[in-house]
Amino acid sequence: MTTDPVAGSGDVVAVIVVTYNSAPVVPGLLDSLGPGLDGLRWHLTVADNASADGTADTVRQLMPEARVVETGRNGGYSAGINAAIAAAQPFTAVLVLNPDIRLAPGCGRLLLDLLHRSGDGIVVPLVTMADGSPEHTLRREPTVLRALGDALLGAERAGRFPLLGEVVTDPATYQRESSSDWAVGSALLISGRCWSACAPWDESFFLYSEETDFALRARDAGFPTRLAPAARATHIGGDSRAAPWLWRMLTLNKVRLYRRRHGRLATAAYWAAILLRELSRAALGSPTSRAAATALLRPATLREVPGPPADRPTAIGATA
Template identity: 45%
Template sequence: MRVAVVIVTYNSADVLDGCLRSLAEGARGVELAAVVVADNASADDCLAIAKQATELPMITVQLGRNAGYAAAINAAVDTLDLDELDAVYVINPDCRLVPGSIAPLAESLRTPHRGIAAPYMVNPDGSLQPSLRRTPTVGRAVVEAIIGGDLAGRLGKLGELVTNPREYERPGAFAWATGAAMLLSVPAMREIGPWDESFFLYSEETEYCLRAADLGWLTWYEPASVIEHIGGDSGTNPALAALLIVNKVKLFRRRRGRLAGAVYYLAVLLGEGARALAGRKISKVSFAALLRPSRVMTAS
């Protein structure tokens, strides 16, 4: 299969080189037709590093501003001739591909109705990095507010985040997966359309997978494909954590309407409020952001 890789960068020079060096071996078993690095006006050497990777079929795109993750993906895809491709692998610059890891994902997309394929994601120490999600619901938001997302994800299907390691042992369909690494089939991309740029960062992959499902395209998890993800700052950066929470509520309200959206909002608000009272700094910032979402970062 003919596959292009899309990497969105923003001040990612410290991790980009390692990502690029892993691509040739990671693409063993498929044809690596193009590598597109779409840069959101980084202040570091991202584009220079990309241009030095002359062993790859490299394309670079400079957006000229920090336009967000979805906008950069769309700009990257616009440079590709989809008629010449079977799939596009969207990955973060802090990912490292295991040799031969694209091929199982590509093979899984040969089955009808599978439009998105997600790999088994690990931390740098080799441990599981939970990356799969169930459909967002009011009930799951309430449960996660009461007992926390990690525990809820281990108890049957109570939580949105899948945290039970046993559920990562076999392939299957899930509502959505983290946008750090997902292979998109070209037929699905044509029908789903561009990524939603109204989400500057976070929830754009949720929206994309749920919109795909609306059209009959499955998000398929394939554990035979392994990728290492160093991980972003949302778990430690209060501003990014707040943006994640606000966008999560925004997407739910948009898809489910005002009434369900209001209940979902209250559940998330109460959960973050309880954790803020317990002294969690990130929850304090997220709680404040939920009360005044217009003040949350949407661009920089």
């Protein structure tokens, strides 16, 4: 795991992975770490959220030198990250990875190079899906106008216009070193100073909006999120829209996060814009949007901490 470092002789990267029933996908991640982090000093800590498929044993067999923390419960992504960091060896930077991410050779060095050149903060790679299509991982801060743009135009079309879209879709943005308010949390390199100033991750977000919350708090503290386009990774994960209860959780957490950062009137407008989006999709027959709209119309659900149904514990790594 440790090689002679090329970038920053004092750097030690803590690689953090949260798993839940990830035995089918985690071997591919482990295989990619050596080439992906070539030239860096690094160590791996895996927090396993009570997998029932032998994920923890799989990690131990394939990478005996890794630290495996068995949390004993499926407490969510943030809880897993916090547990892994608490058990990790000393570090100067943290690389948070989903188990369904595959690092391209040299990815880590390129991420760390940009972190050094740009100062403290968060750096993300250029991510593609398993079929080679680009994943638009950069995001703008959620606003009422952007929620309306998503509702009326759809995320991809609205994303062409900074005022109207949360998802950054401009191809040119992904071809240069650029900044964004936050980025999808499947692969994030976080400086040690940023981590110390902004951690822990908020465990009230079981899944979804946890990376938004962390990145926005980091940005507010002077630690921006940047893209390193030469650093590449592949994400083989699925789509949260495939499961109505996952989309319900994502939608509720978006409103909960917005409410934490804004007043009542602004939150009411944001809730209405999100509801409009889900009602319009539900009218077209979307079961995921129907589940989200139903939850939004029940005020008590926004006071809850959304988690998985008891009979459907979620795998970590689903994306929006």
